[in-house]
Amino acid sequence: MELRHLRYFRVVAEELNLTRAARRLHMSQPPLTRQINQLEEEVGAKLFSRSTRGMTLTPAGQFFLEHTLQILEKLDTAVAGTRRLARHHRELFGIGFVPSVFYGQLPLLVRQLRQKDDIELTLAELTTVQQVQALKAGRIDIGFGRLRIDDPEVVQQVLFDEPMIVAMPTGHPLEGTRPTLAELAEYPHVLFPAAPRPSLADIVLGMYRRRGLKIEVVQEANELQTTLGLIASGFGITLVPEQVRRLQRDGVTYTDLADRHITIPILCSRRRNEAPGPIMQEANAILEVMVENRRSGRYP
Structure with a gap:
């Protein structure tokens, strides 16, 4: 499989018409048809459904298009960055x-x-x-x-140690207090990130474990924004580094812990x-x- 196959496929997927796609690619239709057929044979799946009413992407074709666009976008970014480096000697x-x-x-x-x-x-x-x-x-x-x-x-290198704070839904029973980890352990938690591990999630679990505490994890999320959205929706609470306080979100309240010596390093x-x-x-x-x-x- 060559890059030209992916570029041909993208244009055909956008046009859903071989004649118009061939015109955009400045080639005749029969060679383009052969290229698409070769691509389908190599992939091992039909990418287009063909009927008298025209062409449509199959579910496999839609999946392949999404990944093709990502590949071509990354390639274009790499080429543009390379040219910029060469042009400006950066x-x-x-x-x-x-x-x-x-x-x-x-x-x-x-x-x-x-x-x-x-x-x-x-x-x-x-x-x-x-x-x-x-x-x-x-x-x-x-x-x-x-x-x-x-x-x-x-x-x-440890740059500095940062205090941990708790992110909780606005109106939570512990809002306005400086809770201990033992008090927080009584409430459901959202962990971030879910994968890959080990990560911040394992550091947080370790903070509770070392104090003989076990928490109920009701949800895990890969993105910080998703985690805060879950908290705003009332799914649970979570421990986050103090810098996250700068990320304001409706429905989320940040509260200091009773023990400001519970910290996490920036490495x-x-x-x-x-x-x-x-x-x-x-x-x-x-x-x-x-x-x-x-x-x-x-x-x-």
Whole structure:
């Protein structure tokens, strides 16, 4: 299967007419028909239903189209980024992050690095485990996560420890209090993320487990926004890092815990034994200022 097969398929799926599709592709209809037939043979499924009334996508064809569009979009993005790098002589710098760190200082780092004319930034939302894999594969240069990973090729630095808070439905019986974990354990919980694991969900479960507490998990979600939506709907409560408080959502109230020493780290992951280049030195300098500001209370 070649990329031209996917491009031909996309145009035919958009037109649902071989004559119009061939005209868009600047080719005659018989070769296009052969290409689509070859694609169906290789995939092993009929992608189009053909009748006197015209063409329609089969369920298999609709599924294949959705993934084809994603592939072609990623390819177009890669080509455009490559051309931009070559045109402006920029150096690529990849950052991986877990969602809960993007509501604090990380956007400041991104903003300052983007101001540099010689840097092309790429951002990837990845769990800490995925960040370690991406670092080792060279897909990113630095990662920001929550989970401690023991890997000989990666070094992790604790930037600071962040207090945990509870997100609860507005009007919850514990609203306006500073609850303990024992009090929270009496109520249903929503966990985030559901997968892949291990993740923040396992850290939260461990906080209860170490205190001999067991919680009822009524729902799990992969996205932070989905989790907050479930909480706003009254499904349950959850523990989140303090930075998430910046993410305001109708129907959700954030409350401090009784014990402000219940914290979670923000970890910076880099490749071990790799001499920092100019961009990494710039990133490290920005991080030092950000961490000092955080520790001194100049911003949350």
